[in-house]
Amino acid sequence: MHFSFEPLTLKTRHVFAISRGASDTFGGAIVKIEDDGVVGLGEAAPSAFYGENRGTVLAVIEHLRSEIPDDPFSLEEARRRMDALIGGNPAAKAAIDIALHDLVSKKLGVPLYRFLGLSGEKTPFTSFTIGIDDVELMKQRAVEASEFSILKIKVGTDRDEQVLDAIRSVTDRTLRVDANCAWGPREAIRRISVLEQFDIEFVEQPIAPGDAEAMRFVRENVSVPIIADESVKTSSDINALVGAVDGINIKLMKCGGIREALKMIHTARALGMKVMLGCMVESSIGITAAAHLSPEVDYADLDGNLLLKADPYAGVEIKQGRLVLPSEAGLGVRAKDDSTS
Numbered sequence: 001m002h003f004s005f006e007p008l009t010l011k012t013r014h015v016f017a018i019s020r021g022a023s024d025t026f027g028g029a030i031v032k033i034e035d036d037g038v039v040g041l042g043e044a045a046p047s048a049f050y051g052e053n054r055g056t057v058l059a060v061i062e063h064l065r066s067e068i069p070d071d072p073f074s075l076e077e078a079r080r081r082m083d084a085l086i087g088g089n090p091a092a093k094a095a096i097d098i099a100l101h102d103l104v105s106k107k108l109g110v111p112l113y114r115f116l117g118l119s120g121e122k123t124p125f126t127s128f129t130i131g132i133d134d135v136e137l138m139k140q141r142a143v144e145a146s147e148f149s150i151l152k153i154k155v156g157t158d159r160d161e162q163v164l165d166a167i168r169s170v171t172d173r174t175l176r177v178d179a180n181c182a183w184g185p186r187e188a189i190r191r192i193s194v195l196e197q198f199d200i201e202f203v204e205q206p207i208a209p210g211d212a213e214a215m216r217f218v219r220e221n222v223s224v225p226i227i228a229d230e231s232v233k234t235s236s237d238i239n240a241l242v243g244a245v246d247g248i249n250i251k252l253m254k255c256g257g258i259r260e261a262l263k264m265i266h267t268a269r270a271l272g273m274k275v276m277l278g279c280m281v282e283s284s285i286g287i288t289a290a291a292h293l294s295p296e297v298d299y300a301d302l303d304g305n306l307l308l309k310a311d312p313y314a315g316v317e318i319k320q321g322r323l324v325l326p327s328e329a330g331l332g333v334r335a336k337d338d339s340t341s
Contacts, residue, residue, distance in 0.1 A: 001033055001034065001035045001068070001070065001072060002033070002034040002035075003031075003032075003033050003034075003065045003068065004031075004032045004034075005029055005030060005031045005032065005058070005061050005062075005065075005095070006029065006030050007027065007028075007029055007030075007054055007058060008027070008028045008029055008030050008043070008283065008312075009025065009026070009027055009028075010025070010026045010027075010028065010045075010281060010282075010283060010308055010311075011024055011025055011026075011308065011309045011310070012024045012025075012026070012281060012307045012308055012309065013307060013308065013309050014131070014133070014141075014307075015131075015133075016131045016281060016307055017131045017132040017133060017154070018131060018132060018154050018156070018178070018180045019132065019154070019155070019156025019157070019179060019180045019181065019182035020049070020156075020180055020181065020182075022131075022132070026045065026280070026281045027046075027053065027054030028043060028044045028045045028046060028054060028057065028091070028282070028283075029043070029044040029054065029057045029058055029061060029092075029095055030042070030043055030044075030095070030285065031043070031044070031061060031095040031096055031098075031099045032099065033068070033072065033096070033099045033100060033103050034103075035072055035103060035107070036107075038103060038106050038107055039103070039106075040072070040098075040099040040100060040101070040102035040103025040104070040106065040330065041098070041099055041102050041285050041313075041331060041333055042094070042095040042096055042097065042098035042099030042100070042102065042285065042289075043094075043095055043098060043282060043283055043285035043286040043289075044057045044061070044091040044092050044094060044095035044253070045091055045253045045279075045280040045281060045282040045283075045286050045304070046091040046092070046253065046280075047091070047253065047254070047280055049230065050088070050090060050091070050233070050253075050254055051088060051089075052088075052089060052090070052091050052092070056089065056092070057089070057091055057092045057095070060086060060089045060092035060093075061092050061095060061096065063085070063086060064082050064085060064086065064092065064093070064096060065096075067081040067082060067085050068081070068096065068100070069081070072100055072103050072104050072107070073104050075097075075100055075101065075104070075259055076259060078096070078097070078100055079093075079097060079256070079257070079259045079260065082096065082097075082256075083256075090233065090234075090253060090254050090255055090256040090257075091253045091254075091280075093256040093257055094252045094253050094255075094256050094257040094286075095257075096257070097252075097256060097257025097258055097259055097260075098252065098257055098258060098285065098286070098289045098331070101115070101257075101258050101289070101330075101331075102289075102330040102331045102333070103330070105329060105330045105331075106329045106330035108329070109329050110329055111292070111325060111326060111327060111328065111329060111330070111332055112289070112292040112330055112331055112332075113292040113293075113295065113325055116258075116262070116292065116293070118292070118293070118295040118296060119295050120295065120325045120327075121295075122295040123291070123294045123295055123300075123322060123323040123324065123325060124294055124295075124297065124298070124299065124300045124322070124323065125148075125149055125150055125300065125321045125322050125323075126148070126150070126300040126301060126302045126303055126318065126321065126322070126323055127148065127150040127151060127152040127174075127176055127299075127300070127301045127303065128145040128147075128148035128150070128151055128152065128303050128306065128321075129151075129152045129153075129154065129178075129301065129303055129307070130142060130145070130151060130152070130153050130154065130167075131154050132154045132155070132156065132157060135159055135162050135163050135166050136166070138153070138163050138166065138167065139163075139166040139167055139169070139170060142167045142170060142171055143170050143171070147318065147320065147321055148173070148318075148321045149173050149174060149320075149321045150173065150174040150175075150176065150201075150321065151167070151171070151173055151174070151175050151176070152175075152176045152177070152178055152204075152301055153167060153175060153176070153177050153178070154177075154178055154180065155177045155178065155179050155182065155191075155195070156179045156180060156182030156183070157182075160177075160191065160194075160195060161194050161195065164177070164195055164198040164200075165198065167198075168198050168199075174201050175198060175199070175200050175201065176200060176201050176202055176203075176204065176299075176301075177195060177200050177202075177203050177204065178203075178204035178205065178229070179191075179203065179204065179205060179206045179207075180204075180205055180229075180230070181205055181206075181207060181208040181209065181230055182206070183206050183207055184207060185207055185211075185214040185215075185217050185218050188203075188206035188207050188218045188222075189217075189218055189221045189222055191206075192206065192218070192222045192224065193222060196222070196223060196224055200224055201224070201225075202224055202225040202226065202227050202246070202247075203222070203224055203225070203226055203227070204226075204227045204228075204229050204249060204276075205227070205228060205229040205230050205231065205249075206218055206226065208230070209228075209230045209231035209232075210231070212231075212240045212241055212244045213244070215228065215231065215241065215244040215245055216243060216244035219244060219245060219246070225246035225247065225274070226244075226245045226246055227245060227246060227247045227248065227249055227274070227276055227299075228241055228244075228245040228247070228248050228249065229248075229249040229251075229278065231245070232248045232249070232250075232264075233254045233255060234255050234256070234260055234264065235255075235260065235263045235264045235267045238264065238267050238268055238271060238273070239267075239271065241273075242271050242272075242273070245273070246273065246274055247268070247273050247274030247275060247276055247298065247299070248264070248268050248273055248274075248275060248276065249276040249277075249278040249301070250264045250265065250268075250275065250276065250277055250278065250297075251277075251278045251279055251280065251290075252279075252286060252289060252290050253279070253280045253282070253286065258289060258292075258293065261277075261290075261293055262293065262296075265293070265296050265297065274298045274299065275296070275297040275298050275299070276297060276298065276299035276300070276301065277290050277291075277293060277294055277297045277299070277300050277301065277302060278301045278302070279301065279302050279303070279304040280304055281304045281307055281308070282304040282305060283305055283308070283311050283312055283313045284305045284311050284313040284314055284315035284316065284333055285313050285315065285331065285333050286304070286305075287302050287303075287304055287305045287315065287316060288313075288315030288316040288325075288326065288331050288332065288333050289331055290302055291315075291316040291323050291325060292325060292331065294323050294325075300323060302316070302323060306318070311336070312335060312336055312337075313333050313334065313335055313336060314333065314334055314336055315331060315332055315333035315334075316332075
């Protein structure tokens, strides 16, 4: 197999802000694995919160490339070798894992979701995320996102109630809120109790990770479901959250790719939890890879590519807010400047 990779820079239409920071530029990497003329594509979209950046991603991919099995179908073995060689670094591993899945399903001539035994007809609606900004701008973006029946509102400022009130004044669509660890437990209860009046579907990650009992305390004292995001990176984190949250948010870039994401879905289901698929700011490579898993989940927040000024790739589509998977073999992703990719 021939293995190559290159840096990727993505720019968002607007500065994208959450409770712990803001940026309009996101650095990642693209991986290409070729075997017998078939090319698999993968993407790394690192997050500093999980200890990664573009520099670490490029260094780790270079470190891991020699560990990939000669047989691209050895997907579990590839994951084991990567984990044995280096801990953490999930976005770098995800790029390789996604490229291998794209490659093998292309070799079989089937879309990735079929290779995984899933139905392409059972995809969920995705939410559209509105980052923290001026109240009127957030209201305007809610109006502009008219195609989406679900909006995810980033919160964690002293303007949260104003924001939700403003958005509710222009829409009766489903609203989810995401605090990205902004509050302490007691503050979370106070804040959520105020926001409940706006008929929110659930709250994502109200407090910092690492204290399941604190999360349980929040959940037991509010009337809306709690979804864990930063608190759950891989399947090994799920059991500790039983009873503390109602569901988990899985991201390929924090768990290390499709193999581990599938394991997380099955683990959460076995433990009676709801499952959400989320994303970082990513191109259509990463978003489409996650979308192929979406028939197995309850909630989707796969809109990172929609926040971009220019997405260099095309893949999964959104029609009336629902994810529509490509029918081509593999991920079904192509470079926009090359229809043969």
